[in-house]
Amino acid sequence: AADPYLDILPNGETQTKPIGSSIILTCKPKVDDPSLISDMQWLDPRNLVIEPLNPRGITKPPMYTELHQDGRLSLYFNSLQEQQAGTYTCKGIYARNVQLSKSVTIDTIIAITWENAPPNQYPILGEDFDVHCQVRARPSPSVDWLFNGKLIKTDDHYIINTYSLKIKNVQERDDGIYTCRASVQTTGELQERPIRVEVHIRPTITEFTKPTDVIEGENANIQCHGDGKPSPVITWVKSLTQQNLSMTDRFGVDPVSGILTITNVNREDAGEYQCMATNAAGTVTATTQINVIIKPKIMEFINKTVVEGKSVDIQCKAFGRPPPKVSFRKLTLDKPYADGAQSDDDRIIVRNKPDDTSSDVTVGILSITNVLTDNDGLYECVAENIGAVAYKNGHLTVEFPPSFRNMPNITYWSFESRPVNLTCIAESIPNATIRWTLHEQKIDTDPYLQQIGNGPISILQIRPIDRRYYTHYKCIAMNPHGTREHLIELREATRPSELLSVKMIEITATTIRFDLIPPPHPDLPVVTITVQYKEELHTWQNAKNKTWSVGSVYVIEGLKPQTAYDFRFAGRNEVGLGNFGNFHREITPGRTVPKDPRILSTPGFEYENSQYSHQYELSWVTPPDNGEPIDKYLIKYCEIRRVVGDWEILDDTCQSIEIKSPGRTRQYLKDLKYDTYYIVELQAHNVMGFGKPGYVKFRTARGSGITVDYSNAGDTCKTDVAITAAVMLLSLAI
Template sequence: MACKLLCSVWRMPSRWLIFGLIVSSLSVSGVESQGTLVINPVGENKTEPAGKGFVLFCKGNSGDADYTDFKWTGPNNQEILGGPDMQVISTDDSYILSFDKPSPQDSGTYTCSALYGNTIRLTISVHITFYHDITWEECPLSQHVILGQEGKVRCRVRGNPVPMVSWTKDGRLMDSQRYEGTDDGVFIRSVQEQDKGLYLVSAMVAVTGKFQKRNITVDVYTPPSISAKMPHSSELVEGTQGTLKCSAEGYPPPLYYWFDQANRNLSTVNGFQVDPKSGILQVNAVRREDEGTYRCQAINPANSDSREVAVKIVVIPKITEFRNATVSMGQEVTLECRAHGKPTPDIKIRQDGTTRFPLDQHFKILQTHNDQQETVLTMSATSAAREMDGLYYCSAENKAGKVERVGHLTVQFPPQVSARENPVKTWGQRPAVLECLAEAIPNATLAWFYRKQPLQERVSQYFKVENSPGASVLTVSPSF
């Protein structure tokens, strides 16, 4: 029976066989002629940078029928009709969706649809992720933190999708007990010297495969600290060049500024010079009105420090009066020396040829002050003696310096006459030479007498008189 059935099938008339082949061929041709859509650029998922123009091309891919009624719908399933940032453009063979400046908010699934042969609705979709590329904000390549304070290495990494950020220091992972990562950098709890070095911040986005890194050099600054050895007071001498010195520790080395009691920056004031690197304040010519409080300020990027100095002006003594004096022997004698200075000078009087200042039974010394702010030293004796005659030096001295002035005390006394030889002898025709000496202040006038008569009246070839200060020589030539 089976054999008969099989044989009967194979004996089927040829017209039926041809009909079956035609039906089969029509069925296959109908499947191949059905249209499809394609979106260019090709790909079901796309990742594109935000802010940059981007277009999608949708068009029919196959089939003999026409493609009509193209539409684009966005992530909200609403038809896109166009707008300021997104346009729909129709061409002969494509339906274009154009993004002018897309943002991450424009990310999502976009669908293109069209009618094929006016009967079949075809669709195709693509998912687009618009991302912001990795950007660096507030991320200087050279930074500093301050020793002993809380610090931060600043660097804010932005991107959409949000980048994954990691930090290393000098090629090693950082100690989480001392360092804490934040959105805008790395927080350091208490800065130490070891915190300086090279920091590397890396940013990567898994979705886009983007990767960037940045090296940041970090230095540790030390706030200025003015030396404790700097004096709180100083003295400058009037009329001289004065100097004040300020020194401080700190990194970077601080710059120095000086201010006076009127808070003037002395770098800009005539008569003063400031070296900002060495901290030296120079007063070109010190005046009494320069006395007051001065302030040194040391500044670097970490902080500043200041110190005040009380400046006193000392004045070299000046002797205003030390007069010569003339008295007669036995009379009262007074020498007076006047001087002023700041501080009040110490005044002394000494006689020439001595280094000590006399204070004995002959002199009484009194030091006083007058209304002219002068120091007055009075040295007096009740009875002038010959040995008091001569040069005297008044000395005025204080911490600013010492000055001296010379004066002369003349003690007048009557002549004291003496002969160099008495009696004077001669013989033969030899002349006799008689010499008379006289000590006196003022100088004495000498005269010769012979037999109680002035010798000048008897000057002849036998007598010759030669006078000099304090001496007179009489030459007598004998006659026979």
């Protein structure tokens, strides 16, 4: 029989197993009679008995033994750990006295494990950086590096360390994927760890609002733009309180653009502010000063009163930050007064000074010496700083003694004991009291004199019952600053005398026109002139009358042809009609053709310019008919051209129009050529024949121009009546 012994499965004195694996070692007796085996045990590397599994245990131990019915004893490892490596011994007794023993060595293998190899790592531009890749394995691994698939070797830029790859003076080109490659030659294990390296750039502040002014009550935006990689987040704090302004009432911060918004700025917002740009590479800070501009406010602008000839200082106090500049303007002037003495009036001086009680208050002073009444009136105080402009009005009252300077120096007239009112107006501040005297005597006792009003306007009502009342009256005005007197004359008016001149300037068979010069009016002006006229053999009792307003056209119509007429004239004023005089005799000529019509044109121009390109509006004044009514007009128009400084008529272009409406004074000439010169000849006709023609030249407009088609271009076109009438009056006046 063979000697008894123990056999351990799996075979081999050394069992190499990976960490974390579950394994079983079976100790099997090799004996003739397995029932004679006893005291089977497994001993750990410290020679301690490994206990069998407790069926009542809650959890399994890291290792335990299990005895099988056939006498085998198994050793179980739930998850092999590195510290469980070593020599394990299986023991047993055979037939009570034969000691059996067998050992096996467990050698643990550690698979490649990445212990400190983050997949994303962030170096900072310009600095040295270790790309970490710490590997653990048993047997010890070998580590090498690749960048974008190329093997890295130690040089001036890279240093390969045990647990890292050092990149010296990191640049943006170092961005990319690095591969940490670990291998164990004895086991043939190979692992690769891709690591993304993103170069970060420390933040910088590139756009930043320097110390700035913001206006109280308005909104303000403060710039702070940061660059970096990754893009920095912008925060703002007020230096004094270190309060995060993104969470502060009235403040807003855009973390991307960096704009700090202040809503409804108030004066407490002034101070130093910090802008911080932060990214993964660091934080950078910049500070700025915010100055709050307080809009000017005029605190005091008091009305002033001064006596003419004295001096006055008008003060205007204004508050603001920075202190406002104060200027003054009289509201009747376009521009404010300049600082200092005025170039056109050195009596007026403007100056500013700081207030004694506050550095934010300016006192503006408008000084006027030897004050004139013209200085009276409304003044505007203007306070201005970089924030706004404020305005306030004040009044300067200049008191002065009574004055009659704006009172018209006129003579009053009366006649036939008619009552008359003499008006006296005294200007003064304060208002003057007025009294009247006649020959240095009070008027209170005279029943024909009555004073109405005691100032500043007073009326003396006079009923001149005899010549004593036609004299000078004295108006006396008085106030606290003086007394002034003014004489007003009342004279007796008479009827006009004879006209200065009577001339006949035009006569036809039925009309006569005079040039009349009324008499001078030392009393009252002549307002109308009346003529009496009769046939030579008739008496004045049967004469006809005609009255004209002075300055009108003095024309008598409806006369008989070839008849001698006598004329006499008288002027009328407010008193009445003067005596007739200026006797004049004329004989009307016989009936004949009408006078030449006066065509309405622009005085001083060689030709008229039509506003139309293919038509022209011809207007005229009805001429005297010379005893027989006008029954028609003949219009002839021809093209003309300028030849050596004169005009040549193109006879083959002439056309004629006969108008049988004698009341018409307007006609449109149609179908004309554009930009062409024409001459028009207009004749009036009665039973005696055609009179002399009137002439006008015109030029049509260039291009297509405006065309207005009047199917009835007579006096019925209401839109042109007013224009034609105005032109007629202009020509007549000329």
